[in-house]
Amino acid sequence: MSYEIRDHKKRSASRRIANIVVLTLSSLALLVVIAPSIWIVVQILREALPHFSFSVLTKNGVGLGGGLRNEIVGTLVVSIGVVLLAGTIGILSGIFLAQYARGRLASILRAASDILAGIPSIVLGYVGYSALVVGFHWGFSLGAGVITLSVLVIPYIAKTTEVALRQVPINYIEGAEALGFKPTRILSRITLKTALPGITTGLIVAMAISVGETAPLLYTAGYSQNLPKLTLTHSPLGYLTYAVWTFYNQPTKTALQLSYDAALVIMVLILLLIGISRIIVAQTQRHAETSR
Amino acid sequence: MLQDTPSFDGDVKKLDEGSITESADAVLSVRHLEIGFNAKKVIRDINLDMPRGHVVALIGPTGSGKTTFLRSVNRLNDKISGFWTKGSISLHGEELLSKDTDLLELRRKVGMLFQRPNPFPMSIKENVLAGVKAHRLAPKSQHDEIVRENLEKVGLWKAVQDRLNDSPFRLSGGQQQLLCLARSLAVQPEVLLLDEPTSALDPISVEAVEDLLRKLVPEITFIVVTHSLAQARRISDHTMFFYDGKLMESGETENIFNDPQMPETQYYISGRMG
Numbered sequence: 001m002s003y004e005i006r007d008h009k010k011r012s013a014s015r016r017i018a019n020i021v022v023l024t025l026s027s028l029a030l031l032v033v034i035a036p037s038i039w040i041v042v043q044i045l046r047e048a049l050p051h052f053s054f055s056v057l058t059k060n061g062v063g064l065g066g067g068l069r070n071e072i073v074g075t076l077v078v079s080i081g082v083v084l085l086a087g088t089i090g091i092l093s094g095i096f097l098a099q100y101a102r103g104r105l106a107s108i109l110r111a112a113s114d115i116l117a118g119i120p121s122i123v124l125g126y127v128g129y130s131a132l133v134v135g136f137h138w139g140f141s142l143g144a145g146v147i148t149l150s151v152l153v154i155p156y157i158a159k160t161t162e163v164a165l166r167q168v169p170i171n172y173i174e175g176a177e178a179l180g181f182k183p184t185r186i187l188s189r190i191t192l193k194t195a196l197p198g199i200t201t202g203l204i205v206a207m208a209i210s211v212g213e214t215a216p217l218l219y220t221a222g223y224s225q226n227l228p229k230l231t232l233t234h235s236p237l238g239y240l241t242y243a244v245w246t247f248y249n250q251p252t253k254t255a256l257q258l259s260y261d262a263a264l265v266i267m268v269l270i271l272l273l274i275g276i277s278r279i280i281v282a283q284t285q286r287h288a289e290t291s292r
Numbered sequence: 293m294l295q296d297t298p299s300f301d302g303d304v305k306k307l308d309e310g311s312i313t314e315s316a317d318a319v320l321s322v323r324h325l326e327i328g329f330n331a332k333k334v335i336r337d338i339n340l341d342m343p344r345g346h347v348v349a350l351i352g353p354t355g356s357g358k359t360t361f362l363r364s365v366n367r368l369n370d371k372i373s374g375f376w377t378k379g380s381i382s383l384h385g386e387e388l389l390s391k392d393t394d395l396l397e398l399r400r401k402v403g404m405l406f407q408r409p410n411p412f413p414m415s416i417k418e419n420v421l422a423g424v425k426a427h428r429l430a431p432k433s434q435h436d437e438i439v440r441e442n443l444e445k446v447g448l449w450k451a452v453q454d455r456l457n458d459s460p461f462r463l464s465g466g467q468q469q470l471l472c473l474a475r476s477l478a479v480q481p482e483v484l485l486l487d488e489p490t491s492a493l494d495p496i497s498v499e500a501v502e503d504l505l506r507k508l509v510p511e512i513t514f515i516v517v518t519h520s521l522a523q524a525r526r527i528s529d530h531t532m533f534f535y536d537g538k539l540m541e542s543g544e545t546e547n548i549f550n551d552p553q554m555p556e557t558q559y560y561i562s563g564r565m566g
Contacts, residue, residue, distance in 0.1 A: 169410075171406070171408060171410035172410060172412055172413065174368065174406065174410070175406065175410040175412065175472070176412070176422075177368060177399070178366060178368060178399055178403065178404035178406075179399060179400075179403065179422060179423040179426060179475065179476070179479065180395070180396040180397065180398075180399035180400040180423060180426060180427060180479070181396075181422075181423075181426045182396060182426070185426055189412075189414075189422075189426075190412060190413075193413065193414075194413055285413075286459060287413045287414050287415055287418075287458075287459040287460070287461070288413050288459070288461070289413060289461045
């Protein structure tokens with residue numbers, strides 16, 4: 001069967017137009033993604049840098065002035081707590097979901113995890129408040145804050161862990177089985193190692209969420225201008241997002257400046273986290289099949 | 293297409309219980325083996341003896357059950373849902389299909405090489421040592437020696453001695469497969485199962501792997517699933533022809549290819565089927 005093919009010039013013109021349209025649209029989309037990030041960074045730097053002094057990092061807050069040391073330490077303590085608690089539970093849940101959960105049990109667990117992930121953080125904050133702060137009489141405290149934030153990020157960590165584990169090539173696993181590796185050894189030497197970039201990324205994002213999250217902590221951690229006490233109950237503590245939110249609305253200039261300083265510190269912390277995760281990934285993937 | 297499958301006769305029969313004395317030198321003995329997935333039977337009543345220290349080729353059309361059989365010898369199918377076995381496979385008289393079989397030790401004794409090279413995501417050196425470490429076969433002081441010895445055995449040492457700590461994925465496909473072979477050899481297996489070990493390799497690597505197998509017998513018994521009749525002819529001492537889940541014919545490779553008894557075998561090796 002034969003038919004008359006269309007003119008070559010016409011066809012290549014329409015292809016060229018399609019190319020240009022797609023290229024333009026995707027460039028625009030990219031701009032929409034990048035522009036706000038750059039704008040935020042520039043804005044914070046412009047507002048914070050001119051008056052920035054390193055004493056902000058070393059002095060505690062006093063009233064509406066002073067420094068941010070108590071908030072910085074508070075945020076770090078809470079984040080480390082979240083990584084330890086949510087990291088442990090989240091990664092173990094992810095391993096369970098990827099390797100052991102079968103059939104109905106698996107779908108129930110996944111649904112529960114998805115629902116938990118969909119609950120707004122302020123609702124979780126309220127639940128944390130009524131259950132831990134009031135219910136258990138813990139008061140505003142490090143323990144209540146860490147647990148509430150952990151509940152927020154556990155589904156996320158579990159999901160990223162599960163996905164990362166599922167992407168480990170079956171070739172590796174069968175190879176290790178055929179060589180007589182114990183299941184636990186396959187998990188530790190092959191599966192977890194291969195999945196580590198995904199798991200680390202999940203952990204880092206979880207940590208970034210807990211550095212940047214406000215609502216759950218307002219309800220559970222309270223606020224303090226002293227350095228955090230390392231006890232789990234009755235230990236209200238400061239954190240950076242509180243400073244951003246509260247000081248921004250105060251009438252004094254020093255308070256406004258502190259608010260921008262806090263935003264700057266949060267930004268630097270998050271960039272550091274991203275940098276650290278990149279280094280970890282690069283270090284562990286030296287022998288990976290796809291070099292990154 | 294074949295109309296009906298003839299019943300067992302000829303070569304297979306002599307392997308039945310009556311004549312086990314004949315198979316005293318068998319490394320693997322299979323008796324009345326049936327394998328299936330749920331209601332589907334993949335292997336039907338197979339009886340065979342794998343002679344020790346030889347290369348045995350398993351040939352047969354796709355879906356004839358040879359790979360399923362191969363993967364059952366080291367129990368790699370266990371985790372597949374619906375998988376079941378009946379009958380017996382024994383290694384030197386020791387039952388492999390029992391619940392009490394020590395799977396880890398079985399897999400040390402019966403290694404496997406896959407169709408696609410699958411080095412682990414660790415350095416070349418660590419790849420060779422992977423099984424040695426998993427089974428704690430040797431003290432650390434001997435590790436360097438083990439790495440060298442096994443890489444030399446497969447002919448890779450010269451190519452990789454300066455980059456033992458590099459990623460294995462920078463090696464060519466053929467070199468990766470040789471590395472996997474070195475990894476399997478390092479745990480000193482008695483039997484190596486090879487599932488189309490050269491089908492993903494270039495001709496020069498195929499030759500390297502084939503030469504190696506010839507060199508490594510009789511220390512190790514190789515059971516090779518292959519779709520290449522030419523390869524089966526080149527490398528194997530014995531050939532077993534699988535058809536529709538049954539062992540149709542088995543014997544010395546030369547006899548199978550020059551004087552096949554069963555019509556299916558004749559069809560298959562003449563290239564009219566499969």
